[in-house]
Amino acid sequence: MTISKELKGTELKIALEGRLDTTTAPDLESVIKDSVSGVTDLILDFEKLDYISSAGLRVLLSAQKIMNRQGSMKVVHVNETVNEVFEVTGFSDILTIE
């Protein structure tokens, strides 16, 4: 999985490419942990994300919890497969998906 991030002031945009699964989730988790301080708007771009497993969901959940305290978080360009996972797991109610 490839993670690319773009910081504009207090807005951080992270684009993912590939699979967010058990193997790659820890990578995303450390990226967010390192970059999130001072960020008020976190945008996760899933345009090129093939799929997400529960390990990825766990990272998204913790990110959402952090951002609930210091600003907001949204997930954009969610493909059908990933969206389905969000729907099934109830994450579509927790996350802000555009």
Place this chain on the structure above:
Amino acid sequence: MPEKSIREMNDFERLQNSLSARTFHAIIIICVVLSLAAVLFGFYLYTNSVRNQYTEKAEDAAKTIAGIVDGDEVGKYVDAVTETYLGLSEDVRQKPDSDEYAKAFESIADERFYEITELLKKIADANGLSTAYIGFLDPTGKKFIIVLNSDPSGDFKGSGHAVDVDKNVLTEISKNLSVIPALISKNDNGYFSLGNAPVYDSHKNVAGYAVTGISMQTVADMSRSFLIQYVIVLAVVTILMAVLMTLHLKRKLVKPVNQIADAAQNYVKDKRAGIISTDHFSKLNIKTGDEIENLALIMADMERDISEIENNLTSVTAEKERIGTELSLATRIQADMLPNIYPAFPDRSEFDIYATMTPAKEVGGDFYDFFLVDHDTLGIVMADVSGKGVPAALFMMVSKIMIKNHGMNGISPKTVLEKVNEQICSNNREEMFITVWYGILDLATGHLRASNAGHEYPVVMQNGNKFELLKDKHGFVIGGMSGVKYREYEIDLTPGSKLFLYTDGVPEATNEKMELYGTDRMLDALNTAVNGSPYEVLNAVQNSVDSFVNGAPQFDDLTMLCLEFKGGGKKTMKEITVDASVENIEAVTDFINAELEAIDCPMKAQTQIDIAIDELFGNIAQYAYSPGKGEATVRYELEMDPRRVIITFMDKGKKYNPLEKEDPDTSLSAEEREIGGLGVFLVKKTMDDMTYEYSDGYNILKIFKNI
């Protein structure tokens, strides 16, 4: 004995043949015969004694006369008469009744002559003689010449009269004996008793003979009246006795016999009419004190016993009917318990199965069963409970349900048998046991896993060869001992192969000569239908068994099952074994993806499968052997018709059933959410089915995805 039966006789004939009549006749006949003998003997004795008395009397009188008269005087008259008689001309001698004849002798009679005649007359009157005379034998010896006669006007006339004397008298007299025996003589006037005695002169010469006669007419009269009276008395006594005997017989024998006969008739009549009465015989009150009374008592006992037996019989029959009805219900319930609608799986082309059970009694202890464990797995059971009848049937029901319940969990055959054994052994006071063959067939591959708990060898036909016994390793019977381990074996059935299962009722079917059917005959019968359908295979065996036993009673249940594996499931299978580590998730995913791409799996399904692999293999990698390490196997299987992918994850780590974990609450807010369990939940939601089994130390988790 009468020739007709008593039932064919009319009333008169019956009366004639009645005991009374016959007794009466018999008594009359006996009495008449006895009386006749008594009369004859009595009459003989009577007349004999009377005759003896009379002859003795006549003889005594003759001797008296011979003693009283003077022999010399008599001799003088005899000589004179003799001279005169001889002097008669032949003509006169021929006419003794003529006057001329009488005159010739007149001169002989003097005074003394009449005195002697008078004496004779006195003696005759005193002794009741009818006649008394003295005479001599004419020298020719043929005539007796009268000399002195007590009654000259009587039959013997006067002196010189010659009479034809009884020949016997003449014979006796001519012997010149001193004592002449008296005798009975007959002349025109009837019977006479004649006494004779010689008269001696002074020179002891026989001067003449004194003859006396007593008429026997009175004796004859007396005899006749004696006879008549005797007969009358005897006849009266006889009839009286016969009547009395008959009456007695009637009272003591005939009447009670008739009473018993009437009672028996009424008894039968009441029985027929359905009237319940038990005192036909006991109310008879026969007090004869003999065999008849005994007979009546026995009949009364018999009636009571029959009533008792009838009552018992009625309740026993009712009970039997009730049991019969319940048994036939039980038979139907038992039959319905076994799959018996064919074709059993009309929508499945990979196999065909047919089975029958023929219980020896109404209900049996054999059973077969088959069921789909999952889409690709067929469980097959053949079992035989020890014993027969209702107990075996009850045990059969329990065993069948247990085996199916465990079998439906998809666990291995040996585990099924072990679990059932433990369950049954935990409460088996009757010490029933059961032999079971249990196998599971992978319908896609023909792979058969089976375990045998003391059951008969299965028969397998492979690759178009013959049916042959598969001598598998038997375990102990189920219910025999707790803690028993069972072995498992595997064979691969090729398409067209057949599996034949049976109970011992087949090889142990027995004919009238007590010969066993045996497995050799069974194999021969199977091989006659080697290319037939399961139905035809079972028919061939059934017909062979039927013609072998030839109507002999069936001792044991007869249960058979035949499965034909047709194949056509076209399943492919591949597997990979790797270290259970997070690093290998990708390798596993690539392995599966290569297969999925080869079958042009839709992208969405593939993604879902990839997520599932990530979740499930990830779990194994992170938790199964933690903190140690171990291997995991991932198997890929593809089924056709319909297309379905099955992925199996196997590890030997800690026993863990992810399906038991509760689904997470997906309605909670981000702050409240727990992240655990989400992965398995996700898999459950995206896959079509998911199963878990723990067998032989393996966690076996399967996911199924229709594509």
